[in-house]
Amino acid sequence: MEFPTFLFTLFFAAIIYVFFNNQRKKSKIPNGCIPLPGPTPLPIIGNLHQINNVPIQDFIDKFSNEYGPIFQVHYGAETWVILNDYEIVKDVLVKRSAIYSSRPYNDATTRVYFDGGKSIGFSPYGKYWRAMRAVSHQALTQKMVNINYRDIIHTEVKNLMIKFYNRSSESFNPTDDLRFFLINLSTTILFGQKSEKLSLQIEQMISEIAQILRPENGTIDKFPWLKYIPFVEKRLNRHAYKARDLARELFKHLLEDLRQKLKENENENSFAAHVLKNMNISSDIVSKPYEDSLENDDDELKKQFVFDEVDFMNLNNSFLIASAITSLNFFQWIWALLANYPEAQRKIQKELDECLQGNRFQTPQDDLKLPYLWATIKESLRCRTGSSTLMKHSTTKDDVYRGYYIPAKTTIMMSYKSAHTSEKLFERPNEFYPEHYLDENGQLKKYDDLRDPWTFGRGRRACVGQNLAERNLITTVGYALTLFNVENDYDSITGNPIKLDLKRVDKRQPYKVRFVPRPGVTLEKIMQMN
Ligand code: HEM
Structure with a gap:
């Protein structure tokens, strides 16, 4: 033919x-079930003509007005059920989490990059994922973070502060410094090592993988028949293949180094060392997350799962990607926010100064004395999440929810906005107002499942690195405000500060700020502070 x-x-x-x-x-x-509402799909393209290239939040707002808080859209062959109400999202993630905690199979990410879902973040719900999650959880408890990783965070944050100090005579965009800070921090925590070469390799790998992680990407998921045309498949998945090759090379060396280090010192304390000791890894077995996670695996729960080396490498890789990308999103945002809200900085500095007397940095033991700092972190996570929806979830079996029939393997997308900007939950939903998280005595309010930011997710699939992430965020912002005032750039003619347009910052447009040393702060002083 x-x-x-x-x-x-x-x-x-x-x-x-x-x-x-x-x-x-x-x-x-x-x-007896009601079909899910939503815009009428066309053959083959589904609703692509209505949603392609439209920011996800925009079409969620539009269709929610028309169809209500649960509706479906068709991305070509992919069906997304969109949930845009915090009570519904909570129901699904917490009360019905046994059904709604899987991940959709994505051709580029699941099949190509993670070798058929061999990772924690992209594996289907079931036996394989539970075993991955258990190993990860053990290495990331609050206690482990404070004992094992706090010193690394301290050292890397201090190095970042020195960089900021050295640039304090200029206004600058801190993104590049932050990117390398986060990569160095991640590789030191994960593998107990950092180097410029390693950072550059990771930077390259992350920039490839970032091309395929956006929820709306994935031409082959929309048009699955394309994958049977070899050159088209290779072209469409080129970023995934490139990132996978880079990752394989990188993690092969890191694993060799780790094994060597463990021979020399079995008390090696990195995350990967901990995981390697607790993960049952066999060279004879090849795990297959989809087959290994079939239903009715309860009897097998007690048996220790057997992984292979790719599982180990992909687990560490997931952590690298998860921590570097999400934390960068936060840090790109927080300095702009603080520069625009000097009054919030003054309140944080007041409590830092009272607690630390200007001669040391904060430690986890100081947490309770720093409520305004914690409230600011929470509020900035509420005001901006980095993406409109949580990571995609998927159903493991058919469900009927509020009369709607939701079949197995449906992709579920949950919007943050319904909780984060709800007038029912927040006094000033569209303003930056850290007081949302403080009680009448100025103390941090108790954790509240609905009002606390949903940024780390909820339920079984919620971020397993939250303890580590929060320790990093609080330490970095706390150290920075102990040493600097974060200021807007000045208009060179009038000398007036130029207030940043936070809507543009939210869309990741570059901006500049100044880190102006506070009175008495010198390089020598920073070097001496612990
Ligand atoms: C500001 C920083 C971070 C944010 C905002 C964040 C947010 C999230 C979110 C929203 C999810 C998906 C939740 C869901 O599907 O319901 C997630 C999953 C995950 N995060 Fe984080 N994360 C952050 C930092 C980290 C760090 C530092 C690590 C590693 C140490 C990490 C490791 C993971 C992993 C492995 C998953 C997948 C969990 C699973 O599928 O079972 N994250 N994170």
Whole structure:
């Protein structure tokens, strides 16, 4: 068959397949259930004509007004059920988490980059994921973070502060310094090592993987038949293949180094060392997350899961990506926010000065004396999450929720906005107001499942690195405000500060701020402070 004829036949076959598939899905809705509302899809492209290139939050707002807080859209062959109400999101993530805690199978990320879902973040819900999660959790408890990683955080944050001090005569965009700070911090925590070469390799790998992580990316998920055309598949997944090759090379060396280090010192304390000691790794077995996670695996729960080396490397890789990308989002935002709100800085500095007397840095033991700092971190996470929706979830079996039929393997997208900007939950939902998290005595309010930021997720699949992430955020912002006033750039003619447009910062547009040393702060003093 000629190639164009082959393509045409394939295209035609795909139309028929999608058409019949849609009909089949419609007829499968059980009696008494309501079909999910949503814009009418066209054959093959679904709702792409209405949602492609539209910011996710914009179409969520638009369709929610029309169809309510639960609706579906079709990204080509992919169906997303969108939840845009915090009570519903909580129901699904917490009360019905046994059904809603899987991840959709994404061609570039799951199949190519993570070798068929061999990782914690992209594995299906089930036996494999539970075993991954247990190993990770052990290495990231509050206690482990404070005992094992706090010193590393202290050292790396102090180095960052020295960089900021050395640039204190200018206004600058801190993104590059922050990126390398986060990579160095992650590699030191994960593997007990850092170097410029390593940072550059990771930087390259992350920039490739970042191209495929956006929820709306994934042409092959929208048009699955494309993957049967070899050169098209290779081209569409080029970032995933490149990132995978870089990761394999990188982690192979890191694993060799780690094994060598453990021979020399079995008390090696890095995250990877801890995981390697607790993970049952065999060279004979090849785990297959999808097959290994089949339902009815309860009897197997007590048996220790057997992993392979790729699982180990991909677990560490997931942590690297998860920590570097999400934390960078936070840090790109927080300095702009603080520069625009000097009054919040003064309140934080007052409590830092009272607690530390200007001659040391804070430690986890000081946490209770720093409520305004904690409230500011929470409020900045509430005001800006870095993406409109949580990481995609997926259903493990059919469910009927509020009368709607939601079949197994449906992709579930949950919007942060419904909780973060709810007038029912917040006095000033659209303002930066750290007092949202303080009680009448100025103390941090007790954790509240609805009002606390949803930025780390909720339920079984919530961020497993939250303790580490929060320790890092609080330490970095606390150290910075102990040493500096974060100021807006000045207009060179009038000398007036230029207030930043936070909407542009939110869209990751570059901006500049100044880190102006506070009275008495010198390089020598920073070097001496512990
Ligand atoms: C500001 C920093 C961070 C934010 C905002 C953040 C946020 C999130 C969110 C929203 C999820 C998905 C929750 C869900 O699907 O319901 C997640 C998952 C995850 N995070 Fe984080 N994270 C941060 C830092 C970290 C760090 C430092 C680590 C590692 C040490 C980490 C490791 C992970 C992992 C492994 C998962 C996947 C969990 C799973 O699928 O079971 N994160 N994170």
